[in-house]
Amino acid sequence: MFELRLALLFSAFRLILNVEAIDPECYLTVPEIARHFGYASEAHVVRTEDDYILELHRFPCALNESDCRPSDQKKPVVFMQHGLLSDGFCFIPNMPSQSAGFVFADAKFDVWIANSRGTPASQKHIGFGPDDKRFWNFSFDEMARYDLTASIKYVLQTTSREDLYYIGHSQGTMIMFAKLADDASFNKKIRQFHALAPVASVSHIGGLFKLLGKRFLEFAEVLLDRLPYTPLTFPKWVQKLIGWICSQSRLENICSLEIGFIDGNEKMFNLTRLGVYLCHTPAATSLKDLLHWMQLMDSQKVQKYDYGAKGNMDQYGQETPPVYDLTKIRTPTFLYWSKDDILADTDDIRDSILAKMNGTIANSTELPHYSHMDFVFGVNAAQDIYMSMIETMRRDDNQRRKKLNLKAIY
Template sequence: MGKLLLILSVIVLLLLWESAIAATITIPVAFGDDGDGICKSMVESQGYTCQEHKVTTEDGYILSLQRIPVGISGNKATKSPVLLQHGLFMDAVTWLLNPPTESLAFILADDGYDVWLANTRGTNFSRGHTSLSPTDQDYWEWSWDELVAYDLPATLQYVHDQTGQSMHYVGHSLGTLIAFSALSEHKLLNLLRSAALLSPIAYLAQLRSSIAKFAANAYIAEALYKTGMREFDPREEAAINVLEDICKKTNNNCSDLMSSFTGPNCCVNSSRTIILLEHEPQSTATKNLIHIAQMVREGSITMYDYGSENENNKHYGQSSPPAYAMANIPDDFPLFLSYGGQDYLSDVNDVKILLDTLHNHNGDKLLVKFIEDYAHADFVFGVNAKQLVYDDVMNFFQDY
């Protein structure tokens, strides 16, 4: 019974947000080209119109996109496109899990926005490639650098080409990191009107999750990579063994892993757990987890460190990986940032470092909202997120 409770608690944790530790479960839902897509399973089932799209990145990954072009009333969108970008171990279902009155995708559609949902490489409906299979190790040779360099540009360009308009962007967690990094390099500015970044991830050195910090400092992802594990599948039994070991070494209560990782979420809609289990957790690249662990250890935001001066020179022409300089984000680009006082991953002190780097940002182009009671998952699953966050996001969009 103890083992079963541990496994179930791991599943709930991963469903409610990010960690490089995972669970095993048999899910009675078919994924990929032979299964029902997100439109059919999550959007049309709520009475909304939905379109499935595909976009191919420059390095050959075939990503799925969903579009909600009208609200529940049937009226066509009259406002700008909005792209929603999920975080680690999740896909676009992030924005659809709660009832329509609580889920950001539906709320935006009902307010007249043309809503687009992104799905990064390796997730359930973005596992295609022009020449590789997910069973090939080379398919998984990427980190979030490639999300910045390939996935995000391809997705934004596709939405622009389809709509003829620049768009607003909403990211959560890892979805904020790739936006910050792209903006710091002055990429994609011609495609974006503004960005709303929830639980912003830029600096990670002060995250409060002792389990996550232990995993980074113990080089667990690096060890898995050396064994040949390129795809990190949260359902593999090996992950349970890793988790048990970490819990023992950090004296954490594995029956309450969600709080241990993400912080004590105040307002998550627990009644949606069955729907969560039908869609999450999902795979990522082990190399991606290594890159995140490097951020935790180094306290900086750089490209992937290949571990030696020679290897870095081969990839970057310099001995150390180039930095993503947050201070280089254009001062006149509209940003909305919202973070929580109980968030163990987007820690208050790390967010303050980020805000310090943005101190020259135009005052009327940077809106910051702090919510004392919110932890990491509350921003996407909170039953009161509309009142506390999403209404402000839509007001912010209206200004730009």
């Protein structure tokens, strides 16, 4: 009875003040949003070596593809990895013609979208759940070592492939940089690495992270010491409330400040979808993950998590954390960056990526006036970035097929 009265009161409030309804996508998961737009979608469960349970989302078919078979090996496989405080939603935030996940599906790719540990779709563990502090004992080190390893292995086994194409955004690029640097054999599993807003070192980072700087690092270290392995998340009801508020057209400009404060810019967003964006973003992660990035700002190195001299000896057998050696990477890598991106700074890209990976950088593309989130949320990203990526991957896939046919003949 109370719920009914509350619903009636809310409806009356909307009628009196002419309040706009929240977009239904606010309450949908990634597979449900795909079906909402008419796409076939699948949810797959993956278990990591350290017993986290991850959920992968798959779009095996183009829209209205009548003869689509998910097991069709003719389709190239693409794997999409989101960044910090994000999840798989970042690849389907806009209309289908503007969202990477749908654009690649319509281009006849077998699309797989990752959800790192801690995100809403991947908050499960064999031994304990997200209410247990042990669940949140991770940074992007574990995402590279365990999540990426298990997810790519599962996708390759499911699709009967030896390799695939990888698209990473922000921390999604760092996860692959770390994995390829640490595991030489993994290079063979990635045909091409497409890095959107790539980050490795963050010595020149701007925005909210620069503003917080060392003060936040000191605060986070104290907090982790007193409350080890703390989640960094918003209560779901708060996030839905923000999404509803920002669905109101009269509040679009105010709500856009939230993203601009962190990112520095929001020029390419669809402001009418701000409520949907903010219902799903930011997504949950661990405080330890954010602290790891603050450590990189302080050390100006691309290194593993710093546990302190004693902790490093226990964890790594040395007093300082090991550095990820990007010179060991052999996978053809394509960079997409912008001078207007204050989080993936051009000096950091030059010093930590271009200088170290000069022999494996297949192409480096500068995008004018792109902020950090524009690479996945920008309404122009499909025409500016995704279509050329598709052409590059198709060309490579055609060459691969020709080689396989020649081997079959001889």
